[in-house]
Amino acid sequence: MKLKDLYELVWSKPLKQICKEHELAYTDFKQLCTENKIPLPELGYWTKLRFGKPVSKTALPLEIDFHKEIDLEVYIKVKENFETTPKIPYPKKIHPLVTRAKKELNITKSYIDAVGRMKWDRQKNVLPIHTDQKIQKRALKFMNIFLFYMEQRGMKIKFEYGRCNVELYNQTIEINLRQKYHRVRITDDTGWSRLEFVKSNKLEFLTGYHARKGWLDTEKIKIEERIPNILDFIEKDLTYWRDVRKQQEEEKKIEEIELHKQQEIERLQKIEEDKTVQLFTDAENWQRAELLRKFMDAKKENEISKGTFNKETEKWLAWVTTKINDLNPFQN
Helix, strand or coil, X not given: CXXXXXXXXXXXXXXXXXXHHHCECHHHHHHHHHHCCCCCCCCCHHHHHHCCCCCCCCCCXXXXXXXXXXXXXXXXXXXXXXXXXXXXXXXXXXXXXXXXXXXXXXXXXXXXXXXXXXXXXXXXXXXXXXXXXXXXXXXXXXHHHHHHHHHHCCCEEEEECCEEEEEECCEEEEEEEEEEEEEEEEECCCCCEEEEEEEEEEEEEEECCCCCEEEEXXXXXXXXXXXXXXXXXXXXXXXXXXXXXXXXXXXXXXXXXXXXXXXXXXXXXXXXXXXXXXXXXXXXXXXXXXXXXXHHHHHHHHHHHHCCCCHHHHHHXXXXXXXXXXXXXXXX
């Protein structure tokens, strides 16, 4: 979040409401605003605003960096009763995927190397662990615990399209474990500023494909202790998508049934239309056949009365008879 966005957030709703929605510690969040010179609404501001009384919004100081990045995750509130957070026992066995990841990471000299090898690692179906050597051991331990309890819930790891996913109910969600870097704006002696990535010793677990959900180490709780919460989220997400897919399949079946019904209606309508067209065609042909028959009889009588009836006339009468028979639907 940029500093300007944080300023807009502070002036959009009361601080206590912001802290509740974002699970932030009130004191830490207020201190964050003070340190970054973000002006806060005065006492009674929201009451005046609610009753339509005139209020004024204090502008950001011009000398501050509006685009400075603020990481709110660092200030996520931790519950006071830490005893309610279950301690996760470490599995007795090392998971084969962790063993494979450890073997591959042994040749990684730095976090930059790990980032550079991400594409290559994906091709080799290695767990997505991207840290420097200092916290690699802890990252591997985290993954071992995660995989153990994940499999206890009936989930499994699936490598697909160069990604590492957790699979349940034939639904997948991508996972990634990395070392947290913070973006910090650095200003040099000439006044030019730039963003630099500053390494922390915190682990961050991410899940999802686009709008990712993340869990980050805090000063009071490590993400190892949040594995049950992570797995709860993953299970809930995959269950949701299973139900969505199931609903989609049911809707598709209903659509196919309705389509079949519509096609049958259209088929019967076409048959009825064809029968009607044929009826009128037969009636018209019958009228034409009767007209030709009368004309043929009249011509025959005329030829006989004149005494000009001959073989040519007989041939013509035979030809006309075939035409009458072709037209007459009763003959066909």
